[in-house]
Amino acid sequence: MTRPVIHYTRCPSVPTVTALAHARGLLEDEFRDEPDVDFEYKSVGFSPKLKYDGADRFWLRNAGHAPAVWKRSLGVECKVVGLAFLDGRYPVLTLHRSGLDRPASLKGRRVAVFHNPDSPFDLMVAQQLKIYQTALKSDGLSLDDVELVYLPRFHPGAAKGGFLLSLFHKGIEALEAGDVDAVAASIPPDGGFYPQLNVVYDTRLASDRVDRVHPSVLRGLVVSTPLLEERRDLVARVVARLIEASEWAATAPIDAVRILASDLKQAPETIASVYENIPQGVRLDLNEDYVASLAAQKTFLLRHRLIEHDFDLESWIDRSILVDATALHRQRQTDAVKS
Missing domain, CATH: 3.40.190.10 (Periplasmic binding protein-like II)
Structure with a gap:
């Protein structure tokens, strides 16, 4: 029987916590010996794909929020499990x-x-x-x-x-x-x-x-509904590793900028000149301000007919993954200290 593949992509044009986690080997380490599924990591741009069949129904994407809003407005079954707000110079x-x-x-x-x-x-x-x-x-x-x-x-x-x-x-x-x-x-x-x-x-x-807020400022971690329904445990483990990566970035901001610059094929000084407080800005959260920003952007996209169909925002957000992933990360920290 063919093992299912989890397709994990990140945007090649904006800094993401996924890029940090991948560069530090955290995701590979987490799932290297996973017996049930295979993971495929890629840095790819926007795809207009709207139909996900059995072979690619399991996916995660860490990128700007706007394409995800567009896809959800057209009926793609997915959930937002985290948002990141990276201020910058525009x-x-x-x-x-x-x-x-x-x-x-x-x-x-x-x-x-x-x-x-x-x-x-x-x-x-x-x-x-x-x-x-x-x-x-x-x-x-x-x-x-x-x-x-x-x-x-x-x-x-x-x-x-x-x-x-x-x-x-x-x-x-x-x-x-x-x-x-x-x-x-x-x-x-x-x-x-x-x-x-x-x-x-x-x-x-x-x-x-x-x-x-605009598409390059607010980005999200969006997960296919089938993946959440069938292997929610894997999603929580991914997010726990992303939390680990963002906490590392807070302790090593210069190294974090260098990693992200390499991932984006930019000079570190270019990244540093555009974005502010990168370690904080790539950290996933679902606080009221972030969600309000996402709501405002959905309204903006509708007003300018960049999307044509409205949808209920709150039902698109799954807050439980971030809660469980945070608890998992803290437990791992505690276990590491004890050992």
């Missing part, structure tokens, strides 16, 4: 010579929205629209006050120097060509571009967590 930029230096100055102007016309769900559009909305809101404006200019993006697999750097250069090209007046892109840490640019707004400055 600026809206203009050329210095344009004189556009605050959100109010963008009224009536053209803002770039890089998109993938071939994707049924465009993660980048969801991110950029939220960043612009937050920036404009800070000066009493909305997305209705600007012209959204949709530009084809590069293929992430062809990005040289990493996704963040490639997006920045694509944005600068659009500004220099006069195609748009503003872009949403992170500035490289070397600082060489700062004299050319105005940081019109940076969403990390927003005091409200709901204003700061």
Whole structure:
């Protein structure tokens, strides 16, 4: 009889606690001698797959929340068992010579929205629209006050120097060509571009967590319902190892940044310049603030027709796994001390 495979994936574009656990060998160690199932670990981007047959019904994914919301809205049976909120720098930029230096100055102007016309769900559009909305809101404006200019993006697999750097250069090209007046892109840490640019707004400055949230900030650990129903014990053991990885990161933040930079094929200084408090930001939780942020994002995606079908958020969340995994991790710590 063929052993079932648990497909475990993580996003290749954002830091995740799964990347830390995998790099430290925690997941492999946990399931190396597992007699009943095989684990398959991969770092892969968004897939529009909606049908999961018997061979791939067991899966976990640690990635940005928005694609999971899209899939759940279309009926994919899954549950959120943990969320992580990693704050970072997400600026809206203009050329210095344009004189556009605050959100109010963008009224009536053209803002770039890089998109993938071939994707049924465009993660980048969801991110950029939220960043612009937050920036404009800070000066009493909305997305209705600007012209959204949709530009084809590069293929992430062809990005040289990493996704963040490639997006920045694509944005600068659009500004220099006069195609748009503003872009949403992170500035490289070397600082060489700062004299050319105005940081019109940076969403990390927003005091409200709901204003700061977008697909690259809030990520989740989502598990297929069949896996939870048939092998809940394995999911709890995975999450216990993720808790172990996040606690290690809190004690070794520099090493954690290096691991995540390697996983994302970025320079450590690039990761450190974009994201804030990475050990805290990759830690899984289901506190009220995180869940409220997820609810706000679902509403945002609906409002902009990035998803078309609503669903009950609370029934999508399984809080018990994180509780049981935390208890398992603490028991293992106690046993280790005794031994």
